[in-house]
Amino acid sequence: MNILLIAGGWSSERPVSLAGGQVIRDTLASLGHAVSFLDPALSLEELPARAGASDFAFINLHGAPGEDGLIQAVLERARCPYQGASPAASMLALNKAAAKSVFRMAGLPTADWRLLTSRPAPGVSLDLPYPLFVKDNTGGSTLNMEKIALPGDLEAALDRLFAVSGVLLVEPAVSGLEMTCGVMGLLGSQKMPPDGVFLEAGPLDPDDEAPMALPPILIKPASADGVFDYHSKYSPGGSLELCPAPVPPGLGRRVQELSLLAHRALGISGYSRVDFIVKDGEDPVILEVNTLPGMTEASLLPKEWKALGISFADGLTRLMELGLARARRRAGGRGA
Numbered sequence: 125m126n127i128l129l130i131a132g133g134w135s136s137e138r139p140v141s142l143a144g145g146q147v148i149r150d151t152l153a154s155l156g157h158a159v160s161f162l163d164p165a166l167s168l169e170e171l172p173a174r175a176g177a178s179d180f181a182f183i184n185l186h187g188a189p190g191e192d193g194l195i196q197a198v199l200e201r202a203r204c205p206y207q208g209a210s211p212a213a214s215m216l217a218l219n220k221a222a223a224k225s226v227f228r229m230a231g232l233p234t235a236d237w238r239l240l241t242s243r244p245a246p247g248v249s250l251d252l253p254y255p256l257f258v259k260d261n262t263g264g265s266t267l268n269m270e271k272i273a274l275p276g277d278l279e280a281a282l283d284r285l286f287a288v289s290g291v292l293l294v295e296p297a298v299s300g301l302e303m304t305c306g307v308m309g310l311l312g313s314q315k316m317p318p319d320g321v322f323l324e325a326g327p328l329d330p331d332d333e334a335p336m337a338l339p340p341i342l343i344k345p346a347s348a349d350g351v352f353d354y355h356s357k358y359s360p361g362g363s364l365e366l367c368p369a370p371v372p373p374g375l376g377r378r379v380q381e382l383s384l385l386a387h388r389a390l391g392i393s394g395y396s397r398v399d400f401i402v403k404d405g406e407d408p409v410i411l412e413v414n415t416l417p418g419m420t421e422a423s424l425l426p427k428e429w430k431a432l433g434i435s436f437a438d439g440l441t442r443l444m445e446l447g448l449a450r451a452r453r454r455a456g457g458r459g460a
Contacts (some may be wrong), residue, residue: 125157125444128178128204130171130195132163135187136263140418145184147420151437152182164189171195175204180444182207184419188262191218191416205451207443208394209415216390217413218262220293223390227410230389232382234410240292246279255297258282260289271297298409301402302343303369305383306417306425308395309333309446320368320432322380331449333394335387337380338428342369367427371402379408386413394446397425 129152131145132138145161152159162174164185175181181204189195193211200211209217216222221239228234238250239261250256258281259269268289270281285292310316310323313330322337344364369376383398390396390413397417400408417425421436429439 125179126177127152127157127159127444128174128181129159129161129184130164130181130190131161131184132165133185133187133189134165135185135189136268137186138165141184141186141190144419144423147436148182148184148440151440155437155441164195171198172202175199175202178204180205180447182440182444183416185416186418188218190214191414192262193218205447207447209390209392209396213391213393214415217392217396217415220259220261220412223413226389227386230385232385232389232410233408235295235298238294240282240294241290243282243286250278250294252294253296257295257297258285259293259295260285261291261293263289298401298403300404300407300409301371302345303340303371303379303400303402303408304343304397304424305340305379305400306338306395306397306428307335307383307387307392308338308425308442309393310336311445311449313449314442314445322377322384324384331452333446333449335384335393337383338425339368339431340371340376340379340383341365341367341424341427342371365424365427367431375402375406375408382408382410386410393450395425395443 129145129149131141133141149159149161160174162171164171175198181199183190183195183206185191185195191214193214196206196214197211199206216226221237224234224237236252238252254272254274256272257269258272263269268285270285272278272281310327310333311330312327312332320339323334325334327334346363379400386398387396392415397414399411399414401411402408417423419426426436426439429436
């Protein structure tokens with residue numbers, strides 16, 4: 125296939141996007157695909173024409189554009205299939221406050237929050253227990269995030285974060301185990317993976333997609349404060365990531381169930397990764413959902429593939445098969 129690889133962009137996660145994009149490019153080329161590259165930060169105006177001349181677009185963007193649904197919307201106008209969530213589902217998942225509102229409506233566990241769309245007056249109470257996390261409402265990779273231990277530290281943190289972000293989310297810090305769990309669609313035409321996934325109901329027809337929860341991962345950050353921050357995610361030795369997670373079977377299954385429910389609540393198709401804090405060793409709390417999770421062989425979702433015996437190349441192929449099947453369903457007038 126002629127594949128348009130889209131990576132880079134203009135978010136603070138640009139370096140991560142480009143690094144993962146190179147791995148994806150090499151892997152797709154090794155499978156015999158003709159891969160061309162587009163960086164929206166340099167040539168966004170070329171996207172419609174180049175997408176229209178391609179068989180498939182593989183998106184490896186983090187933050188906006190990409191996880192906000194912009195690129196997906198352009199691809200749909202160009203009638204170019206792509207992997208992952210639709211524009212609407214992407215937008216909902218990237219906006220942490222909006223996603224949490226959907227989770228709350230669906231009865232899913234998520235921490236209380238306050239959305240700050242402007243700098244509050246000094247001394248205003250947020251009516252949340254300390255310690256707090258203050259973060260960019262649409263940021264990723266734990267960039268532009270601070271943990272606030274005491275009320276006296278809040279004002280300076282707000283000054284710093286509002287200087288780089290226009291909208292902030294404030295949540296009480298939830299202590300517990302860090303876990304994450306990927307969700308990936310299974311087509312009726314695809315082979316069922318071995319034990320370790322959680323699938324409520326299988327697809328009926330070759331192009332039908334049923335979401336399955338992959339084996340969850342337990343994350344042990346190496347940082348002194350135990351926070352899975354940017355350094356922990358991307359530095360060698362920054363964290364220990366154990367897959368399948370060495371937790372009681374009931375907890376692992378509960379994390380998988382909640383991952384499927386969050387994936388469905390946001391209307392996501394293709395794949396996603398759901399991040400959790402597990403309170404008291406038994407109560408998972410949803411932090412956020414990633415619609416374009418990291419995609420190198422060392423990233424979290426590919427580690428879950430590996431636990432199932434799915435190679436990185438085979439995982440990418442499955443994601444493309446899901447995107448192509450969705451395009452066929454739409455062309456036939458069926459649901460996305």
